[in-house]
Amino acid sequence: MNRSLPFICLAIFFLISCKNNTNKTSETKADTLTEAQQHLAENALKGLEAFDGLAVHTFATEPMLKNPTNIDVDERGRVWVTEAYNYRPTINGNPTNAAGDRIMILEDTNGDGKADTAKVFYQGPELNAPLGICVLGKQVLISQSPYVWAFYDDDGDDKADRKEIMFSGIGGEQHDHGMHTFTFGPDGKLYFNFGNEGKQLKDKNGKPVLDQDGDPIDSKKYKQGMVFRCNPDGSHVECLGQNFRNPYEVAADSYGTLWQSDNDDDGNRGVRINYVMDYGNYGYTDEMTGAGWQASRTNMEDSIPFRHWHLNDPGEVPNLLQTGAGSPTGIVVYEGSLLPKEFQGQLIHCDAGTNIVRSYSITKNGAGYSAKIINILEGEKDKWFRPADICVAPDGSLIVADWYDPGVGGHQAGDQTRGRIYRVAPANSNYTIPTENYSTPEGAVAALQNPNLAVRHHAFITLQSMGAEAVPALEKLWNDENANPRMRARAFWVLVKMKNANAQPYIQQAIKNNNPDLRITGLRASRELNADVINVVKQLVNDNDAQVRRECAIALHHNKSAEAPELWATLAMQHDGKDRWYLEALGIGADKQWNAFFKAYLNQVKNPLQSAASKDIVWRARTDEAVPYLAQLASDKNVPVQNRLRYFRAFDFNTGPAKSSYLVKMIADNTSNDISLNKLVLHALDVKTVQHSDVAQKALVDVIQSVQRTPEYIEFVKQYEVKTENNNLLQLAIDSANAGLGRDAARLLLTLKGNALVQKVLSGKDTLQTKALLSALSGVGSKESIDIIQKVALSPGYSMNIRKDAAGKIGKSWGGEDRVLEILKAKKVPAELVPDVVASVSGAWRGSVKSEAESYLPDHAATALKKAPTMNELAAIKGDAVKGKAIFMSTCSVCHVAGNEGKDFGPKLTEIGSKYAKDGLLDAIVHPSDGISFGYEGWEIKMKDGSAMSGIIASKTETAMEVKFPGGTTQQIKMNEVASRKEMKTSLMPEGLYQNMSNEDLANLLEYLESLKKK
CATH class of the missing domain: 1.25.10 (Leucine-rich Repeat Variant)
Structure with a gap:
């Protein structure tokens, strides 16, 4: 689970309202209850609304259970629960139970639909907030990073008799982005996944688990979150998909089709539902470099929710659906008949962030799918309703686990003792197993x-x-x-x-069936059993159903048969130029065999530029055989350059020797010197090629000249290390001293060894230029830049006017703040400059820095800190959202985006009011370090040159990382220049922000933030 802001401590009573339906059933409204009454177990159903014809009942509530993270329902209708009382105590400061967390069994023994007995199946100190449970007869699998435990009830007394490790080495302990639950598939196999903290899979002895290709399952081969299949004993593990952020569960239908949800980086409205196409890449990070989705690239998507998944890149499987903001959790395929027809055969899914249980009505669309949302159960007005998991009971009813908490994970818990289990079924439907x-x-x-x-x-x-x-x-x-x-x-x-069965007759029956889903099932079985796959593909290669042909393409993945290239080419010839799902299936099928497969395709298509379909194949291909055609598409003068961006981006995915020569030829053939074309070519080229090509060198000069005084200018000069531009960088730093462009120019100037030029200006007689350059340098934050400013401030060779100006700029960066304290402690600052040095950290993000620096002022008197106001105190003030927005713009927008306003540093707040009430928002402001969202942790980075910086690592590859700083600025750092990096324990959001606000200001700010809801 994940969230946009730290956990909250209180919230209003919930009211589930299914917006997608006009006909609903509901319990009595709870408007007259006090806040304390609203959270009582006996009032759990008040305000609930469900889809027309369905009713919701409490199966169990606290104190029978607490903090349910995951559930399973056994064949007797009993609900098995993993609890998380001990969830993240070092962050929360919550008490812990030394006996460990529990695995509970809740049972309705008298058939009234309510659990009346609760048994502890297992409790032990090694259980720390497990996130998954799967009941398989006498075996119970428990997912808890870094382990997967297999518990056994050998004698059937509902107590674990023994346990063993099935998998190990998975991510960090108690991490929400680690191992998630297992599910039983129709093929008798187990399916499971982990989030992007999982990173690797090892066996019980700590040895790397090998995938279907015989390679270790780790982050060297695969990226981010992954989906797996294995035998019931944990053997023969296959990685079926990668590059997710945090998929919480995977669900398999009876045909073997896989579905799951995936969480976005908080606040980016990119939560998604995926059909898991075997061996697909799902685009959370750059497929080739591992760079984050915010990193600059050619043909970036216009919308952040789509940019988040690299959807314009060749090689990324499309999303079934994007649902906006949220914290997606449990998911099932409902294949029962008790619920209304709208839900039969469909996905049903929990989203704890948006307090909702939904159904996704899926329709086939070519080789892929489309879907619409139907709400089943919603808690829009109760921010404590956190549906964490969902299962189907033996009678066909839905069993929903409610973690019931003011927040939604993210390494924080606001309530340790509550938790509910609900049953959703048609009205008057008894719980009869x-x-x-x-x-x-x-x-x-x-x-x-x-x-x-x-x-x-x-x-x-x-x-x-x-x-x-x-x-x-x-x-x-x-x-x-x-x-x-x-x-x-x-x-x-x-x-x-x-x-010992002879599967071939059944497979042949299946692939000849009139139902395409059964033909697909037959093909999947032939793959799993390695039963004459090529022969099966040969029979289906011209099937009239695009989804069957999709499976044929996937079946060729890493298949070394001599017939495979021709079969793939036959499938490729049936691409319609519109179906991205089909195209990606072709790409998966051709993986590591593009040369042979594309040659076979050329033998059939002859001219791969004749249609949208064949152009698609060229765009998706990863072979030198396709590069000449890709170059023609990218340089087609009859098409606007903007429309050719996708082809230029495709060069980044081709790593063969042909790429560079064709790109240089594109420049040579550009006789009209089209700058926009040469820009794109240079972005795709490597430094070494440009350095050895006179044609490319000239184009680079022309391009740099055309983009002077722009961020793109900085990008090109940096990429190609053009030291001849140092004079221009100096002037840009001076002219744009108080803007990001000037700071970036100053940083790059120092990187390109332009120190002599800097010193010449600082030692010159033009006071305005000197002060401007000092301003530009003050935002750089490197050891070198801080040394320069300090030298000017402390050297008697400069005029006092310049020295005081420099002294007031030493602490304008994170590293500068540390330097201020260092020189004040060492008494290196002359008395007349102490006020200026102290003033340089007046806007420090770390309140401790500001306070300590102020202690060096003469006649300093410590100011007592104001006690944070309570919600009750603020509730007495009528908030004004308009005034609150003004406070947001002056105080919060430097690090947060709301709508189209603000700086992109911390989690976006555009829909924060949909997740949290004022209580939680106040807690986030007062206690920003109580629960830091995953992906927004601060890092202290020490460089080999002795400098240091702190920020969020927005993107990291093997060679570089991009660090984001408060205010939304970014800096790319080469990994070989980094000495060390350490995750910070506290939030980069400054403590004590409320100290400078009146209670009225806070009330207005909360009113505005609560108004930021999903439209």
Whole structure:
């Protein structure tokens, strides 16, 4: 779970209102309850609203359970719960239970729909806020980074008798972006995922787990969050998708199609739902470099929510849906019949950030899908309703876990003792668990069709153990053309996975079925079993269904058959030039074999520039064979340069030797000296090629001349280290001294060894130029720049006017703040300059720096800190949102964006009112370090030159990282210049911000922030 601001301590009572539906059912409104009453367990249902025809009931509440992070429902309808009382105590300052967290079993023994017994399956000090539970008969899998535990109840007494490690080495302990839960698939395999803190997978002995290619599963091969499949014993692990941020759960339907949600960097409205196309890259970071989504690149998306996932880049699988802001959690595929038809066969998903349980009605769209949202359960007015997980019970009802907290994870918890479990079902539907008969094949086949995964798991392994005895009953369902195809698919999977079974006849039946989903299932089975895959693809390669052909392309992934290139080319010839899903499937199929596959395609298409479809193939290709055509597309003078950006970006994904020569040729052929074209070419070229090409060198000179005094000028001079521009950089620093452009010019001037030019100005007689250059240097923050300013301030060789000006600029950077304290402590500052040096840190982000510096002032008297006002005190003041916006602009906008205003440094606040009430917003202002959002941690970075800086690492590759500073400025740093980096314990948001605000100001600011809600 994740969030935009630190945790809050109080919030208003919740009211779930399903906006997508005009007909709803609801309990009695709770408007007359006090805030304390609203949070009581007995009032949990008041204000709830559900989809028309559905009712919500409390299955269990505190004190029966607390802080449920994840649930599973077993075949008896019992709810298993992982609790997180000990969640992040070192950050929260909350008490802990030395006995450890618990795994609970909640049961309704009398059929009234409410749990009346609660058992502790296991409690131990090694359990620290586990994030996943999967009940598989007598085995219970618990996901808790850095481990996956397998607990066993050997004697059936609902107590764990033993435990062992299944996987290890996964991310940091108690990290929300680590290991998440397991789920049982229709093929008898386990599916699971971890977030971008997972980084690697090791076995119980600490040895690297190898993927389907025999490579270690780690961050060297894969990027960020990943999705996996493995055998029930943890063997034969396959990585099925990568480059997610924080996928919380993965759900598999009966055909073997995978779905999951993914969280964005907080505040960027990029939460997404994904169809997981096997072996796909999902674009959280740059596929080639690992750079973050904010890093500059050619053909960047116009909208931040789409830019967040690199969606314009070749090689990124599209998103099914983007839902905006939120903190997505549990997800299931509902394949029951109890709920209304709108939800049958659809995804159902929890979003704890937006207090909602949704259904996504999915429609096939070419080789991909589209979806619309239908709300099932919503808590818009109760910021404590945090649906953390959802499961399907054996009767077909939904079981929802509510973490019930003022916040939504993000390493912080505001309430340790509350937690609720809800049941959602049609009105007057009793919680009656069907009795399954596993003793006969017919009974086990009936159980296989249950919507609950635990029942299906029991049926699957029972039918497997029956062997040949179970085949007639399974074949009866498999061959029933009138049966639900999802149920037929389940029978099919059992048949082909039988020990020593001859799967080929069933696969042949499946791929010849009239239902494309069953044809897909047959192909997937042939891949899993390695059962004559090429022959199956040959039979389906011209299928009239784009999704079947999509699976054919994926089936060729790393397939070394001599027939594979021709089959791929046949599939590529059927691309329509519009279907991005199909195109990416082709890309996945051709991975590591582009040379042979693209040559086979050329044999069929002859001219790959003749259509939108073939141009797409060229754009997606990763081979020197495609580069000549890519160059033609990128340099086509009949097309505006802006429309050619996608082709220039594609050069970044081709690393062969042909790339540079064709790019240089594009410059040579540009006889009209089109600057806009040469700019793009130079962005795609490497420094070494330009240095050895007279044509490219001349183009670089012309381009630099054309972009003088712009950020793009700085970018080109820096990229190619053009020292002949030092004089121009100096003048730019002087002329734009108080702007970011001047600061960047001064920084680059020092990087390019222009110190002599700097010293000449500082020693000159032009006072205005000297002061301007000092201003530009004051924002650089490197050791060299601070040394220069300090030397001017403390050297008697300069006039007192200049010295005082320099003294007032020493502390204008993070490193400068440290230097101020250093020279004041060492008594290096003359008495007449102490006030100026102290004044240089008057705007310091660290209040401690400002306070300590002020202590060196003569006759200094310490000012008592004002006590933070309580919410009750502020509630007595009628807030004014208009005045609050003015306070935001003067105080908060230097680090936060709201709408189109403010600086992009901390989490965006555009929709913060949808997540938190005023109580929580006040807590975030008063206690900014209580819960720092993942991805917004501050880092102290020490450089090899002795300088230091602090900021947010916005992007990091093997060679460079981009650091973002308060105020939204950024600096790119080469990794070989970094001595060390250390994560800060406190927020970069300054403590004591409220000290300079009146209570009226705070009330107005809270009124404005609470008004920032999703439209």
